[in-house]
Amino acid sequence: MRILIVDDDALVATSLRQVLELLGHEASVVSQPGMAIEAHRCKPADVLLLDWNMQGGGGMRVISALEARAVPPAHIIVVTGTPAASLPEEARSRPVLHKPFRVHQLVKMLAELAVLPGSGEEGATHVP
Amino acid sequence: MAGQSRHPLMMLVVVLISFPLLVLPFNDHDSPFSWATHLAAATLLVVYLIGQEIRNRQQLRAFMRFMDTLADWAIIIDSAGKVVHASDAMADLGYVMSEVHGKHWKAACPPGNHQMVQIWLDKVKPGTPGIFGPATVEMEVPGPSRRLVEVSVYRLDSGAGLYYVMTFRDITERRRMEEAMTRMDRLASIALLADGVAHNFNNIFGGIMLNTELLLHGEGAERQTFADRILTGAERGAELCRKLLTLARGEALSLRPVEVRPLVSDLVSLLETRPNPLGISVDLEIEEGLMVQADPNQLQQVLLNLLFNAREAAGVNGRIRIAGRCKENAVALTVSNSGSPIPPERLPLIFLPFFSTKTDSVQATGLGLAVSQRLTQDMGGQLDVSSGPGQPTTFTVTLSAPQTP
Numbered sequence: 125m126r127i128l129i130v131d132d133d134a135l136v137a138t139s140l141r142q143v144l145e146l147l148g149h150e151a152s153v154v155s156q157p158g159m160a161i162e163a164h165r166c167k168p169a170d171v172l173l174l175d176w177n178m179q180g181g182g183g184m185r186v187i188s189a190l191e192a193r194a195v196p197p198a199h200i201i202v203v204t205g206t207p208a209a210s211l212p213e214e215a216r217s218r219p220v221l222h223k224p225f226r227v228h229q230l231v232k233m234l235a236e237l238a239v240l241p242g243s244g245e246e247g248a249t250h251v252p
Numbered sequence: 253m254a255g256q257s258r259h260p261l262m263m264l265v266v267v268l269i270s271f272p273l274l275v276l277p278f279n280d281h282d283s284p285f286s287w288a289t290h291l292a293a294a295t296l297l298v299v300y301l302i303g304q305e306i307r308n309r310q311q312l313r314a315f316m317r318f319m320d321t322l323a324d325w326a327i328i329i330d331s332a333g334k335v336v337h338a339s340d341a342m343a344d345l346g347y348v349m350s351e352v353h354g355k356h357w358k359a360a361c362p363p364g365n366h367q368m369v370q371i372w373l374d375k376v377k378p379g380t381p382g383i384f385g386p387a388t389v390e391m392e393v394p395g396p397s398r399r400l401v402e403v404s405v406y407r408l409d410s411g412a413g414l415y416y417v418m419t420f421r422d423i424t425e426r427r428r429m430e431e432a433m434t435r436m437d438r439l440a441s442i443a444l445l446a447d448g449v450a451h452n453f454n455n456i457f458g459g460i461m462l463n464t465e466l467l468l469h470g471e472g473a474e475r476q477t478f479a480d481r482i483l484t485g486a487e488r489g490a491e492l493c494r495k496l497l498t499l500a501r502g503e504a505l506s507l508r509p510v511e512v513r514p515l516v517s518d519l520v521s522l523l524e525t526r527p528n529p530l531g532i533s534v535d536l537e538i539e540e541g542l543m544v545q546a547d548p549n550q551l552q553q554v555l556l557n558l559l560f561n562a563r564e565a566a567g568v569n570g571r572i573r574i575a576g577r578c579k580e581n582a583v584a585l586t587v588s589n590s591g592s593p594i595p596p597e598r599l600p601l602i603f604l605p606f607f608s609t610k611t612d613s614v615q616a617t618g619l620g621l622a623v624s625q626r627l628t629q630d631m632g633g634q635l636d637v638s639s640g641p642g643q644p645t646t647f648t649v650t651l652s653a654p655q656t657p
Contacts, residue, residue, distance in 0.1 A: 135459040135481055135488075143462055146469070177451050205454025210447050224457035227465045 125234065128169035129153045130160040130186060131203065132178045136223070140173065143227055147234075157182030161189050164197060171237060172197040176204040176215050184214060199237045262300070270297040308412035312336075325420040328408070329357045333373075336415060346394050364392035372405040373416060382407035388423065400424045448606025448618060452492055460485040495619045498626065505630055509654035510546045512576050512585065513538045519556055520574070523563065532566045534559075538576040544583045544651040550627045551651075554635070557620045558587040558647045565591035565645060573644070581653050588644040599639060 127149050131137040137153045144151035154163045157178055164172070172190070176183035183202065190196045202215045205223040219233055270293040316337040319326040326339035333356050338349045342360065352360040361369055368389065375384045385404035393399050401420045408415040460482050467478035513536075520534050544551070555574075562572045566589040573588045594602065603625045606618035621635075628635040633651035 133455050133459070135485060136455055136462070139459055139462040139466060139478075139481060142466055146466070205451040205458065206447055207450055210443075223454040224459075224461045226461060 125149050125170040125238070126167070127151045127171045127173060127234075128160065128163055128197070129173045130155075130157065130178070130182070131173070131175035132156065132182070133175070136175075143230070147227075147231065149234075157186045160186045161193075164190065165193070168195055169197045170199065171234065172200045173203050173221070174200055176202050176211065177206055184212070187214060201233060201237075266297060266300045269293070304411060308410055312410055312412050312415070319419075322419075323421075325422070327357065327360060327418050329416050329418075331414040331416075333357055335360055362392040362394055369418070372403070372418070376405050376407045376416065378407070378409075378414070380407075382409070386421075391420070400427050445605055449492075449496065451606075453489060456485045456489045456492070492619075495623055498623050505547050505550070507545055507547055507631060509543050510548045510551060511540075512542045512544055512583070513540050515548060515552060516555060516574055516576075516585075519552060519559060522556075523559055530566070530568050530570065532563055532570045532572060535571065535573045537573060538585075542576050542578065542583065543654050544585070545654045546631050546633075546651050550631060551649075554624045554627050554649060555585070555587065557624045558649070561620060561647075562587050562589035562591075562645075565589050567591040578653060582650050583653050585649045585651070586646050587649075588646040590644055593641055593643070594637070594639040594645055596640070599637065602637065603635070 127144055129137050129140050129144075129151060131140070131153070132155050134155065137155065141151045141153050152163065152167070152169075154160050160172070160174070163169075172186075174183055174186055183204075187200065190200070200218055202211075202218050202220045203223060204211065204215065204220065208216065208220065208222070211220070219237070221230060221233060316328065316339075319328070319337065320340040322339060323341055324339070325341050325345065326337075327335060327342060328337040330336050335352045335355055335357055338347055338352050338360055340349075342349070342352075347360040357369070358366055368391075372384050376382045383404075383406045386402045387404075388400065388402050390398050391401045391403075399422050402423050403418065403420050405416065405418045408417050463478045463481040463485070467475055467482070470478055516536060516538055520536055523534065559572065559574075566572055571590045574586070575588075576583060576585045603621050605622040625635045628649055628651070631651060633649060636648045636650070637646070638648070639645040
């Protein structure tokens with residue numbers, strides 16, 4: 125799958141990209157909400173791993189901007205370190221990956237999305 | 253009041269007319285003034301004085317009626333301590349005007365308050381400015397309860413005589429509401445703080461966990477990278493802990509006279525060792541010899557935070573200006589930058605923990621300004637911000653000047 129990571133925390137974003145590449149996905153990283161729209165337009169992603177708590181309130185902005193597009197990403201996974209109870213409805217209504225997470229949790233979530241319509245055909249290879 | 257401003261002039265006219273008429277003719281039996289003239293003069297004087305008395309009493313009654321419209325408990329006593337008026341609200345306490353009128357004020361006051369009230373009355377007796385309060389006290393009220401009351405006592409030197417006015421406002425409920433709101437505020441702050449802490453630490457743990465898994469399955473040189481990242485994450489966690497602790501309980505202070513310019517010069521040199529891709533310039537406008545009362549380490553940390561912020565905000569080819577000036581017994585240190593202004597709706601929020609406007613920075617924990625404000629306040633100073641279109645965003649650290657030796 126083609127996965128776009130939107131996260132302003134470089135440590136998390138870079139590590140996540142490497143993990144996804146090891147899993148056999150094509151992953152790219154943007155560090156600002158504004159860049160996510162641009163990146164998705166140039167190279168549409170199957171899955172968006174969206175950090176909800178980017179400084180400057182990014183998550184919500186990205187979602188509303190993407191939904192206004194002709195071709196939104198097939199799936200948006202909200203990635204957040206904020207406790208679920210403090211998340212707004214817009215985030216909770218989507219698949220949420222709570223930081224910190226283990227690789228197998230990410231793999232499981234991607235696998236679940238892969239069987240849903242609109243996902244890429246490339247299968248994920250598990251980290252042994 | 254018009255009546256009062258007319259009073260001295262009228263008095264003068266009446267005395268000037270009536271006094272010669274009353275007195276002079278008695279010394280001269282050949283006077284053309286008849287007894288009727290004397291009577292007329294005396295009548296004029298008496299009618300005038302009665303008129304004055306009536307007007308004074310009317311004014312006092314109007315004042316009493318006004319007091320009856322208030323929710324405050326109010327009582328007027330005369331110079332002998334007798335109740336002249338008890339406001340309608342006093343009836344709620346069981347002191348009905350018809351029952352207490354003409355009695356000593358102690359009849360309209362629970363015994364537990366007598367001593368306290370007497371002290372207030374002594375404070376406003378003739379020869380004093382005549383005003384006490386408003387003061388907040390706990391008072392006994394009829395029944396088992398005590399109330400928190402805002403009390404004012406003043407002397408009324410009216411034309412009709414000497415009176416004392418006491419008003420009591422029950423602020424028990426207001427205080428209870430205020431306390432409840434403060435408690436809610438605190439809970440809201442704790443919730444905000446907890447969310448911020450959770451988010452920051454979860455991000456760090458996220459990085460550490462991902463890299464540990466990468467390390468476990470990685471090979472060769474890249475294992476070093478993963479291990480380094482784990483260390484970086486752990487260091488960020490430790491740094492965050494340190495900031496949180498500073499925010500929560502402050503640090504041990506050692507306030508002493510500090511010369512500002514060398515301290516700031518060091519910081520600017522430190523800043524200049526960092527990469528400067530945006531071409532930001534720093535102007536240092538602090539006179540040599542400018543001293544403040546501060547803890548040098550804390551002041552350095554505050555200014556460094558402000559400088560880093562300014563650098564992130566200044567924009568391409570931006571300018572940062574650091575200035576200091578002495579005003580009265582205080583020294584104001586300002587750090588301004590030429591970047592775009594902080595939106596007005598965000599301005600009140602920027603000192604809150606975990607509020608950050610930075611969009612692309614690993615360093616941004618949202619604690620910098622909160623910690624800076626805390627440190628400045630610990631040193632007895634304050635940290636303010638001003639920002640708007642057409643003016644540079646300016647943070648001002650105000651500290652006291654050293655005590656003269």
